[in-house]
Amino acid sequence: MIINGVTIDATFAEAFPMKATRAIITAQNEKWAMISAQAMTGFATSVIACGCESGIERVLDPSETPDGRPGVSIMIFAMGGKGLAKQVETRAGQCVLTSPTSALFAGIDGGIRVPLGKNLRYFGDGFQVSKQIGGKRYWRIPVMDGEFLAEATTGQVDAIGGGNFLVLAESQPQALAACEAAIEEMRKIPNVIMPFPGGIVRSGSKVGSKYKALNASTNDAFCPTLKGMTKTDLSPEIESVMEIVIDGLTKEDIAKAMWMGIQAVCDLGADNGIKRISAGNYGGKLGPFHFHLQEIMA
């Protein structure tokens, strides 16, 4: 398959089941909601070493937030429910509770309940106040700037992590420009996050390593400087490869995001140095969800 001079490989992205939740952070203004959200979703690029994958889903209008203030919706993905709960709690406690003027609300109503403010309330040292409003419990925790309001729990749902595609370009600036265009489009889709810095990862990994201590290592088949040293997957004109990883609530969400992203890259086309779109395919070692690029782009 070729779109605007860009070859779409007959391959698939492998993704795996995860547990996910969504939280809504509000603040006095969008600037502080975003600062708080960025803190909460920081150091959460990959479950390989971060414990979770997290990112900002979108900015919310005051009319969309529970307390009518500007807000940001964030999502957190982890390999299991316990890990997710721990990450949510520690991040909420260290990054949102501490952030000036912030408040924290559930972004998913159903599902298994994950503590949000439920345990953070103990920071109130007995001065915390519970309010049950409209069937939901909120905790009002006294803090030095006033009161930190946090919904007691949020919902945990089954989700999918590790949807991806690779952008193969003639130069590094061209690969980056194409990925930036893709991310701009993909951020318009709800229910997905791209957890890596700016949504883009330049150090795609393969499963396993020659070093026993590591369970992931550089994807040498796609490293352009190794073209003459390893069993490469790159043709001579490819000088740079970048990857976009997508975590989403459903297969459909990820497929839609992949379509939007790949389409944006292909819109730039071969004239802008984009040669191929491929995907992280690890021969079935990684996960049961397979996103076939040509099926998605058909």
Next chain:
Amino acid sequence: MSALTFTLKHRSDQRVDMSPLVCHHLKELALADIAALTLQSGNLKLRVDELFTIDGSDTQNIIIKNSVDKLDFIGKELDGGCISVTGDAGAYLGFGMKSGEIKVSGNAGLYAACEMKKGYLEVSGNAGDFLGAALPGNKMGMKGGTILVKGNVGERAGDHMRRGNILIEGNAGDYCGSRMTAGTIAVMGQTGRYLGYAMRRGTLLLWNQPQLSASFNDCGAHTLAFLPILFASFKSLNSKFAEASIAFNRVQRYAGDMSEMGRGEVLAKL
């Protein structure tokens, strides 16, 4: 299916215990069986059809017409369904109700919504003393649900209240929120003396500056983030509480009652 309607034939000399006439008790009964039920009135047992003319068949939607303040225990332990009262209700309206909805077009007597657990109770007129309170000697009053009173309420509203909302469009009498353990009482009008007497936790939300006891301490003026959420939860009500213009989030906060646990609060609109 039209609502099951009980129209009072004449004003009873004695008080009448209406507790058998609730939706879940009447669910499986035919009209003749309902007519044959007996209601305690003083030391007499009266058949329902001696007191009321009965129309309609929908037992989950009951209307009590021409109601007077001698009809006690309307909607006692109501567990689903809807009861509309045209006129006044006697004492113990919605006593221990578990779910469902009760609406009264007139006034309600003593102990309305006493030990209510869940559901919605609306009184268009005034309510008597001990609204949403506990029975004498009991330690837990209202445990959940919402009470809306469009008129005034008597003394001791929310006595021993544990959870839920009491919304009062008019004035509240003395000892409003006394011995509260938790929950929210909102009063748009004036409040009486001894507001929040011996309250442990809970919120008294006021539109007018109260006359507070010395055992309430001023915590200063604050903008509280939970108030917009609380007001938003009232939007579906047929009440002034649903109007956006009455909402506020800037309050003077008083903590008390310091002679008790002292974790309660009085929030007065600024």
